[in-house]
Amino acid sequence: MKRxxxxxxxxxxxxxxxxxxxxxxxxxxxxxxxxDVEPKQAIRxxxxxxxxxxxxxxxxxxxxxxxxxxxxxxxxxxxxxKVSVGATTEYLLGxxxxxxxxxxxxxxxFTELKDKxxxxxxxxxxxKTVQLADSMGNTGAIIALDVRKRRLAALAxxxxxxxxxxxxxxxxxxxxxxxxxxxxxxxxxxxPCSGNFAADSDWFKNRTFKDVERNAKLQKEILAExxxxxxxxxxxxxxxxxxxxxxxxxNMDWAVKNLDLQIEKIQCHxxxxxxxxxxxxxxASIENCRRIWPSETQGFFVCKLKKHGDx
Amino acid sequence: MKIxxxxxxxxNASIALDESLIANKNNRYFLLNQNLKRxxxxxxxxxxxxxxxxxxxKFFPSFSLLAMISRGNANKVIVDRKTAWLFICGRDVFQQxxxxxxxxxxxxxxTLVLNEYxxxxxxxxxxxxxxxxxxxxxxKNISDIGDFLRREQ
Numbered sequence: 198m199k200r201x202x203x204x205x206x207x208x209x210x211x212x213x214x215x216x217x218x219x220x221x222x223x224x225x226x227x228x229x230x231x232x233d234v235e236p237k238q239a240i241r242x243x244x245x246x247x248x249x250x251x252x253x254x255x256x257x258x259x260x261x262x263x264x265x266x267x268x269x270x271x272x273x274x275x276x277x278x279k280v281s282v283g284a285t286t287e288y289l290l291g292x293x294x295x296x297x298x299x300x301x302x303x304x305x306x307f308t309e310l311k312d313k314x315x316x317x318x319x320x321x322x323x324x325k326t327v328q329l330a331d332s333m334g335n336t337g338a339i340i341a342l343d344v345r346k347r348r349l350a351a352l353a354x355x356x357x358x359x360x361x362x363x364x365x366x367x368x369x370x371x372x373x374x375x376x377x378x379x380x381x382x383x384x385x386x387x388x389p390c391s392g393n394f395a396a397d398s399d400w401f402k403n404r405t406f407k408d409v410e411r412n413a414k415l416q417k418e419i420l421a422e423x424x425x426x427x428x429x430x431x432x433x434x435x436x437x438x439x440x441x442x443x444x445x446x447x448n449m450d451w452a453v454k455n456l457d458l459q460i461e462k463i464q465c466h467x468x469x470x471x472x473x474x475x476x477x478x479x480x481a482s483i484e485n486c487r488r489i490w491p492s493e494t495q496g497f498f499v500c501k502l503k504k505h506g507d508x
Numbered sequence: 509m510k511i512x513x514x515x516x517x518x519x520n521a522s523i524a525l526d527e528s529l530i531a532n533k534n535n536r537y538f539l540l541n542q543n544l545k546r547x548x549x550x551x552x553x554x555x556x557x558x559x560x561x562x563x564x565x566k567f568f569p570s571f572s573l574l575a576m577i578s579r580g581n582a583n584k585v586i587v588d589r590k591t592a593w594l595f596i597c598g599r600d601v602f603q604q605x606x607x608x609x610x611x612x613x614x615x616x617x618x619t620l621v622l623n624e625y626x627x628x629x630x631x632x633x634x635x636x637x638x639x640x641x642x643x644x645x646x647x648k649n650i651s652d653i654g655d656f657l658r659r660e661q
Contacts, residue, residue, distance in 0.1 A: 286596060289653040290627055338543050346553075351660075353554045358656050360572055362539075365547050366554035377549055 214406035220394075224440060224490075227471060234395050234491045238275040239266060239298040240282060243359055245331045247292040255287050268466035271331075272301045274493075291359035296324045297396075299489050299497035300387075302465050303436040304328040306501045307383050310337070316381040317341040318371040318388075318423055321348030323355035325387055330361040339364040340379065342371050371419045380428045388416045390437035390444050395491035413443040417451060424456045427504045433458065436499040440490070442474045445498040449486055450479040458502040460485045470500065512537065512559060515567045518618040519631070520611050521582035525559075536561040571628070571653055574620060578628040583611035583619040585647060592623040596654040601632060601647035613638035619647060629653055 221231040240263070242252050249271065256263060260279030266272035275282055282288060283295055304310075304325055310333045320326045320341035329339055341364050343349055349368055356364055369376075371386075391409050394400040420435065427433055435452075437444050449470065452458050460482040470486030472479050486500035509527055516523055529545060531538045533552050540548070540556040548555065557576075560569040578584060587595060591605025601621060612619065617634045630652030635645050 284657055286592065286623065286627075286629070286653075289596060289656050338547055340547060349553050353558070354656060354659055356554060357558050357570055357572060358653075360557075360575070362541075362557045362572075363544070364555070365544055365552065367549065367551040368553050369551055377547075379547070 215404060217401035219406070220401060220404070220440075226475065227442065229490045232491075234493075236297065236395050236491065236495045237493050238282065239296060239301070239494075240273050240275060240293045241269070241296045241301050241328060241331075242271045242273070242293045243291055243327065243331045244271055245334055246290070246360055247287075252287060252292045255292075256282075256285070259285050259287070261285070266298050266301075269298065269301050269305065272296075272298055274298070289358065294324060294327055294355075294359060296328065297495055299466070299494035299499075300324060300436075300438070301328065302467075302487075302497070303385060303387060303434045303499050304332055306434050306463050306465065306499065307332070307385075307432055310383060312337045313382045314380070315339045315383040315385065316374065316379075316423065316426060317385045318374060318419060319343060319386065320366070321345065321352040323352035325385060326352065326364060327355055327359045327361055329385065330356075330359070330363055333363060335361065335363045337363060340377070340381070341366045342369045342374060344368065344370045372415075372422050374422055375425050379426065380431075381426050382428050382431050384423045384427050384431065384433040386419060386423055386433060386435045388412075388419050388435065388437055388444075390416070390439040391441055392438055393440050393491060393496035395495040396438060409439070409441045409443050412439070413441075413448060416444055416448050420448065420452050421456065424452075424458060424504065429504060431504050432461075433502045433504070434499065435502060436497065438495055438497050440488075440496040440498075442471060445488065445500075446471050446474055446479055446483050446486065449483055449500050449502075452502065453480045453482060458504055461501040461503050463487065463499075463501050465499070466494075467497070467499070470498075509537070511562060511567045512573070515560075515569060516573075516577055519577055519582040519620060520617075521577050521580055523576055523580065530559070531555055535563065569631075569651070571630070571655075574631055574651075575628045578620050578622060578626070581611070583617055584622055585609050585619050586622050586624065586626070587629075589624060592621075592629055595621055595629055595649060596652050598649060598652060598654055598658075600635075600645055600649050602644060603638070603646040604643050606638075606646060609638055618650075621647065621649075621652070630655075 263273040321343035467487030467489040489497040586608040632647040
């Protein structure tokens, strides 16, 4: 904690601890030199609804040029398009979804999804819920939660468009999920987060360190609740589109030390999680997390955890 | 579920729906399976396959229900690529854009509109007898999948 205080003491004039300079210096001290980036648009083919080759052929006919994303099985970059990829017949029929490339990673980390009982704890607007259903071949069941009703409408539209049939959606705060008395074999925690500048051009203007702290606290509460619902040997994937360690490595360190969750090794795009952050030494297993600095994708953090015992 | 089977019958079609697996939440109907049924709680917002909603006694089908109807015998019109695109944009179907008619060709019948890949794009009402070899308006657009975009606006 002393070392963290020492880091923040470098910004004596920034009482709010906000602004581009504050955050860029933080990223630098985490080993990344800030650069303005514009993530590439990406799509994911819903293979339960269509043959991949057919969709690609139809997109080509419509004037959409795509390129396979090396680190994703069903993901493609949009290289060029004569039409809006969010308004083609194929999109409206749910043959593909527009989904940011890094955001496609979390669902791919579960070892087996068919016939499983899955919780998508912070589901709206539903890109990952549809991806889960697609990976499950619409088998098993997904319980999808979100607390905000307006976002649930977007989630419902997404599910209907993509012909998802194995999902039940509830308006519920993820921190109250245990009220249903259900247990899950897989839990996806794509938690509410502070976001990142690559996905929001006004990010530096709007965000303060207080937001980061508030989100980190909320994320820990959601993690604790999700842990209670996860079956023994169950898998949990935690992700954020935040670059801030408080919402990522620090939370995973807390989870490992307080929830008897173990971080699993994963093979996916990104760099190892940071084990020494602002001078604070974290659990060595944090390096099995993946931190993705913005470039072709937005900024992202993802981690796979396994439950081995009770609190 | 008379209101749903009544709607389906308008296409000279029928689909088997197990009433015990249909959930109604605020006049919105969902088709479940046994697995999902046991997971239902009162906070339900959406579940399984959305079938449609009723408003003022009238049934408004989902596109999933229309796709289910289109898989069996039903009134259907297959349209060419350009007509399919215009239909999705909310336009009516002109006779010259139709490549095949299945089922009723009579004025005032309801018909599904499908593209060249047999994918259901929506439905409409036949505006005149399709046996007459004429050009011009043939099917009035009632609902099409472009609605997914219109809902977001």
